[in-house]
Amino acid sequence: MSAFDVVVVGAGPAGIFAALELMKNGNLRVALVERGADLEERLAMRQGQAQPQEGSNPMLEGFGGAGAFCDGKLTITSHVGGHLAELLGTERAEELLSEVEQIWLAHGAPRELHSADESFLADLGRRATLCGLKLVNVPLRHMGTDGSFQVLGSMRRELDGKVELITGNGVSRILVEGRKVAGVELDDGTRLQSSVVIVAPGRGGATWLHDEAERLGLVITPGAVDLGVRVEVPAAIVAELTDNLYEFKLLYWARSFDNLVRTFCVCPYGEVITVRHGDVVTVNGHSYAEPTSDNTNFALLVSSRFTEPFDDPISYGQHIARLANLLGDSVLVQRLGDLRVGRRSTPSRLRHSILEPTLKSATPGDLSYVLPYRHLRALLEMIEALDKLAPGVGAGHTLLYGVEVKLYSSRLQTDDRLRTEISGLYACGDGAGLTRGLMQASASGLWAGRCVAEALGE
């Protein structure tokens, strides 16, 4: 059995930033365990030069984690992307975010900050209010799917030789003896001995972490589920917003059911893509640093929480996504005009459009057979409001891909040093339900690494 001072589970931003922080102290033996492939191999898979392993998803798994390998928008505020401000206090959260921002920049993230000037923001905010929408200002940097690879490569080189990176082998069990961590067991049966384990398995590993937390008797609170569609429009229709803000974050409270609907992950001149979570295929979007299409896509998501007796929002989201897969054999695409008149889209109806879908593999179908009434109503209301702000979003040829679902992990109870109730077991990132974006995930990883180093007296 190999022995380490710290084992970090998952090499997404949270795990990488924890490892970068820990390796600053040359005395600690640190293992970073990643179920997916190493970075170069991931790139080869994305470029079709290598085959992913059966059941694996190189888009979400592997060195770099999920969104840092794809799209890579770094949002510079503690208002979005997680619960760090609530858990650590706004001041500490902002300090950590500034620190990780500098680290991303040092590794080559673009210096250009997408942030509109005050007078534009004031005017747009006023116009949004008149349409029943609330504008949230989120300055960001965009690495692009291509740029992210370079930045992650730089982080990978920094870890090289200082941290033991184990890829293509996940952690199957956290080993605990008498409420103290003793190490981990890997998928191939190897055991790594360690008195400290930092779990950072992301959303892809959230179900695994949930099951482990239940087995270990840890307190977990169910999260929300955000369910909706990816909207694709000619880029010109939202160019005023994307040229000035890049990402427009707009909130809407549905008249019908009072649910919050929000725009999310705007991809100017980008592409709609599919993402596989186990046996479920959902939609997402990304943009390269340079335009690759004449379309802009963004998600519209309806947030729901459940209380009791049902407390499994992840299964709920997966169930709806499976329904779309059942009808379409993958994800569905529908013209807004077809949805409105109650008919499915067909390949020939899709051709009657000024808009060319960027996701060719989506099946033309009928989203009204998939989305619950509550969600459908809320989405249509939000599109109506958006159409007032950006005329054309509500046009008949606007494409809706479904479903997009954000399976936010159940939240693992931790203290403000990210310690769980099991001595030596720390949690960070999206998988523990603490964060929802690259910057907060990175900040939580850095903080976990720092707290561990201090606890070990380094």
Ligand SMILES: Cc1cc2nc3c(=O)[nH]c(=O)nc-3n(C[C@H](O)[C@H](O)[C@H](O)COP(=O)(O)OP(=O)(O)OC[C@H]3O[C@@H](n4cnc5c(N)ncnc54)[C@H](O)[C@@H]3O)c2cc1C
């Ligand atoms: C397509 C897409 C685009 C996105 N774009 C953006 C964006 O532009 N900006 C933004 O802020 N956010 C974005 N996000 C969200 C962002 O990716 C996450 O918030 C962030 O990656 C979370 O970091 P993490 O380290 O917690 O988890 P992840 O990045 O998911 O990394 C976790 C890693 O752990 C590994 N793992 C899981 N279980 C195990 C196990 N048992 N053993 C070993 N390894 C394991 C996984 O393979 C994975 O590589 C996007 C997400 C997706 C899916």
